[in-house]
Amino acid sequence: MNLDAKIPSGPIAEKWDKHRFNLKVVNPANKRKYKVLVVGSGLAGASAAASLAELGYDVDCFCFQDSPRRAHSIAAQGGINAAKNYQNDGDSIYRLFYDTVKGGDYRAREANVYRLAQVSNNIIDQCVAQGVPFARDYGGLLANRSFGGAQVSRTFYARGQTGQQLLLGAYSALSRQIGAGKVKMHARTEMLDLVLVDGHARGIVTRNLVSGKIQSWAGDAVILATGGYGNVFYLSTNAKGCNVTAAYRAYKRGAGFANPCFTQIHPTCIPVSGDYQSKLTLMSESLRNDGRVWVPAEGGDKRAAGDISEAERDYYLERRYPSFGNLVPRDVASRAAKKACDEGRGVGETGLGVYLDFADAINRLGEDQVRARYGNLFHMYEKITGENPYQVPMRIYPAVHYTMGGLWVDYNLMSNVPGLHVLGEANFSDHGANRLGASALMQGLADGYFVIPYTIGDYLATSSGDKVSTEQQEFKDAEAQANQQVDKFLSIGGKRSPDSFHKELGKIMWEYCGMARNEAGLKTALEKIPALREEFWENLSVPGSGADFNTTLEKAGRVADFLEFGEMMCNDALLRTESCGGHFREEYQSEEGEALRDDENFCHGAIWEYSGAGNAPTRHREELEFEYVKLTQRSYK
């Protein structure tokens, strides 16, 4: 497997400029001759599709939702980072770069992260120009707030709906190109396979979710911007439709899958209330700017929060991490919450919850000010729990939120399969083993607006330029396989729904490959998953037909892939015998219970190569070199 990261030489601050000059460009008149297939219409996909069409490329864009505006980027709440230093508080591109590498626990590629920090400023400019209504102060200038893992205020936000506003910005840019006839949009269309011709990614196979039609699309390059795989846990903050299928099918066609065990557990979500639960809802990290996290000092204290005096409370984040306090990074905050609950100090009916208390903020700022900052989040919390967070503290618990792992890409965001580019959460490149808050929006838009428009030109200008047709055998074979799978799902005639298998898989993953992992648990999971998969293929029930709108059939395909993917995740977690960022192996922790990295043996990305059905995949490495940020034990004390 060719894993040349193609990192440009030279000082880090000059790499991207130099690289942009060295990249081949496609002459403006020739761009329209190239067809680019973009799968996904979230921040990364929509921004890429719009920007490439503006440049003149012929773009087809696909999404499984009924409209590109509904991609799950829309649910991001808190904000987007940029190194503008508008607050004059000492921020810089270098500091954003440094914080991101450190926050990722030294498992990201320095050159990619530096570029991300560089283009972060262009993103804010672009979004404001599109009419994104960011928060402003009374002078009319942009406002900022702080997020975890940073000691400066660099987060731009639009109330608690930043993702929505940024996505609507990208959607409007995409819509403009659709209206102009430069992008052909295919909504309610799900990618089922990647098609390679002569080793290059030259097309995809899709299923129209309304008519059931399975169809091929040929192009000169393929871009996957299909998001993360957090739904392997069934319960997560992802949307119900989020899935790993596109990325996993690309993996089966030869693309390397990097660091699948790096998953982010977000510390502030609304706790699970019952077995019927279908998803988890995030309460933005921005709440930790003003909310204080605590549990009763003594275990088993079942009194109401208001009856517990200050002296009987343990503000454990402030106690353990005095310099970052409630704003420690997500992995640290999540583990601390789990520890408090494991000690029997958890709150709420299930004991799996901690308080996030705004009483001090309301006293200090007044209820109106708190409402202005977080009103929609408080409203959402009350809708879901029936409790009023202005009067009683919120109860929160960690939940699966984001996946740092993804398809391996080089500096050009191209996978090891030539022509297959991967953007946003679907790739693995920028967040290492832990993503900092407000950095996902930044990365999705950086990839789509400011990286791929340059790098794809180099691929197209240097590729053969031969056209392929969907009549070719490679396409016909992939279509036949997709059709066979649909027929198989419909013919099993068992008793259990896709969701019931999905829930069971999720429980296995959360129990053994969740917030804390150990060898015995992972080995247990590796026995349970294949057994569950076997039952799936014998006892699945999918009513209805393949020739119309059939949501059970859609789910069956996604769950089938999760059932294979989960196994790869557990294997990755088992073989990474260190703790880093979101990957916490209980055997490897410091005396204070912090993640203990093993830089000597694991300062690398682990990339999995598919070796055929029934064979164990091969684990490759990309060694990581840290020239600028010194490898140290992360400390937020």
Add this chain to the structure above:
Amino acid sequence: MNLTLKVWRQSGPQDKGKIVDYAVKDINSHMSFLEMLDVLNEELIAKGEEPIAFDHDCREGICGSCSMMIDGIPHGPDRGTTACQLHMRRFKDGDVVYVEPWQAKAFPVIKDLVVDRSAFDRIIQSGGFVSINTGNAQDANALPVNKDSAEAAFDAAACIGCGACVAACPNASAMLFVAAKVSHLGKLPQGQPERAKRVQSMVSTMDTEGFGSCTNTFECEAACPKEISVTNIAQMNRDYMQSSLGD
């Protein structure tokens, strides 16, 4: 609690469709309305029957996918709430609840509760944007925006494009949806160069897509899960008039 659901079932666009009764039992009051439908659907699949098709995705009230009339009200009885955020504590044991799709000529039914809302996308494609190519922007702070204008623009921009306004309107008008976008961009300096062209073009697309006219019944505002104000419609009418005279 136990409920009787009366659900619109329609196998496809050509099917006539009908209301079918379902008894749902042992519903927990902490469930969301959609989780209650999940429970019913699991039972149907276990019996080998096709589950009720409905659009949903984020289940946190922001993607705008979910779209159903619950007892004749878009998204159900709670103000400012999408169907996915409506919880069963709002209902009581023994209730009979009608669940139907959006009903509008411009939103044809695909299956059961699922409708085709692509007309909304086409309205945005006709002008709901600022024409700025990637890379052309000046520094974000070069153009200050009065805080009140920025807040007002945000209030309009909060629209999730669910279509409840159309479903609530006796004329199936899309005025609130269109006005929200026209106002959002019209209140910001970035939206000024195309302001006149935008409103003309979006209104014209709205008409050709088959949405009805506005007769100021304001059902749209009452049904809007994001509580978008009808004052946006007045603003749009003003812009439309002004841009028509300007021609």
